[in-house]
Amino acid sequence: METIWQNVYAARARSMSSSVIRELLKLTEQPDFISFAGGLPAPEVFPVDQVRAAAERVLTERGAQALQYSTTEGYRPLRELIASWMRDDPRHRLPVCGVDNILITSGSQQALDLIGRMFIDPGDRILVESPTYLGALQAWSAYGPQYVTVPSDDAGMVVDALEPALRAKPKFIYLVPNFNNPTGRTLSLERRRRLIEIASRHGVPIVEDDPYGQLRFEGEMLPSLLSLAAGRGPVNTAYHGNVIYLSSFSKILAPGFRLAWVCAEPEVVATLTRGKQGADLHTSTLSQTIACEVAKDGFIARHLEAIRRTYRERRNVMLAAMQQHFPASVRWNRPEGGMFLWCELAEGVDATERLRAAVPKKVAFVPGASFHPCGGGENTLRLNFSNAAPEQIREGIARLGEVLE
Ligand SMILES: Cc1ncc(COP(=O)(O)O)c(C=O)c1O
Known part of the structure; x- marks a missing residue:
């Protein structure tokens, strides 16, 4: 009917x-x-037990705050905790990273949507690996981009094919360098370095989507693209660089929290924050406070x-x-x-x-x-x-x- x-x-x-x-x-x-x-x-x-105990503590000690509206950027203690991870995690070791570099999002899926909202005009070209994460394509297709693809093999995106693809002048390069969804492939260190070098020579920024990097159970840990590209801008009290890095609590704690973060230079964080205001005002205060309580003493x-x-x-x-x-x-x-x-x-x-x-x-x-x-x-x-x-x-x-x- x-x-x-x-x-x-x-x-x-x-x-x-x-x-x-x-x-x-x-x-x-x-x-x-x-x-x-x-x-x-x-x-x-x-x-489950740790989350139950953390929820109990949060609701007992600051229940009203946990149930109140909050700021769009996210719960400050959680942003501080994540900024400290970005400084201390050997995969990143950012010399500087502060709260202004961190935006809390309702899952990385929302971060992808916000990137689409704030960066993609109809007809813009976006360079992705093929195959790539379907959720990114679903988020961005609403904004009318054209995809330029670069193939991948067992060592991740075939960086040799990048330079010709960059002639299409994409707005940014999107990739999942660690244990890619769908392929499980990881970008080799040599290719990471070349990717950063080529992208920076062409002046094309990178979106690094990394929900799985911490799930390495074998082999050598590799530096993030974020860390390899860091320091190319003015370094003072915040991280500056040409990478927008996304990671998530979904695979390291539980996806039901719908909690993730963006780490990027402050100007980009502020732009995505403006986009987020219209999307959901802010990520659940209750989720953020409980996750912060669970995570604060090195539990993760x-x-x-x-x-x-x-x-x-x-x-x-x-x-x-x-x-x-x-x-x-x-x-x-x-x-x-x-x-x-x-x-x-x-x-x-x-x-x-x-x-x-x-x-x-x-x-x-x-x-x-x-x-x-x-x-x-x-x-x-x-x-x-x-x-x-x-x-x-x-x-x-x-x-x-x-x-x-
Ligand atoms: C590569 C990639 N990015 C982003 C997401 C979205 O994750 P979430 O919204 O749960 O943080 C997923 C989920 O499976 C994923 O595989």
Whole structure:
């Protein structure tokens, strides 16, 4: 039935259509379904007791403040805590970073939307890796950009392809350098350095989206792009540089907090803050005060150990099961952290069609084509290894093996 609303939607609402894959994945809610399709953390590692105790303390000691409106930039003690992480974390070691560098957002997803709102005009070009994070494409497509893509391989974005792509004069470069969603790939140190050098020579800023960097359970820690690019502007009491860095509490504490942060130079933080005012006034005061209470005494660093242990085990279980059940024509990677791994089926095999065959067997994944903004990747797929328990992983991969045979 046609309703009055169908005549009044904005053009952008029509471009946000529901996909076949989303419809298929709705079926994953059935009982006994094993889904490797979502991007959910392991629920077993949510620190429920610590959050309960922190909430109790916050509500007892400063309940009224925690339930009140707050500033758009975010709860100051939380911003101070994050600024100290950005100075002390060996991946960043920013010589200076203060509250003016930090904006608290309602998830990194909101930070991506605010970047779209404040930086993208219709027709602007944005350079992304292909494949890339679907949520960024969804956030930005509302603002009408054109995507310029650079391919990636096992060492992340192919930086050799960057210079030709920069001739399109993109407004910024977006990438997920650590344990990328969807591929689980990490940008090598050499490529990080070259990326910074090339981007700075062309005067193109970078958006570094890093929700997974702390989930490394193997191998060498790598410096952030933010840290490699720091110090190129006037350094005084705040960080200055050509990188907007995003990270989130979703994967290191719990996504239900809807809490993340932007670290960027003060001018950029102020601009994004203006955009945020119109979006939601501020991020939940209750979430911010409780998360700050949980995090303030070094809890997150200790808690990360448990997360890494769990994810290392689940990745290992998945790799072993794939070795046992997948046909020889399937190739996959071995990420050293994060939550995803990436499979390539034989040339000509369509992963979306394989998903259709997998759903009746009560197992699912995300076909890779959806992460390619300019097409391609039909024979690829993403598997999440963090959410399912080891037993389910073994069973789900065995079912998937039959589908891929
Ligand atoms: C690369 C990337 N960026 C941003 C987000 C959004 O995270 P959140 O809004 O939970 O902070 C995700 C979530 O999965 C992601 O994978």
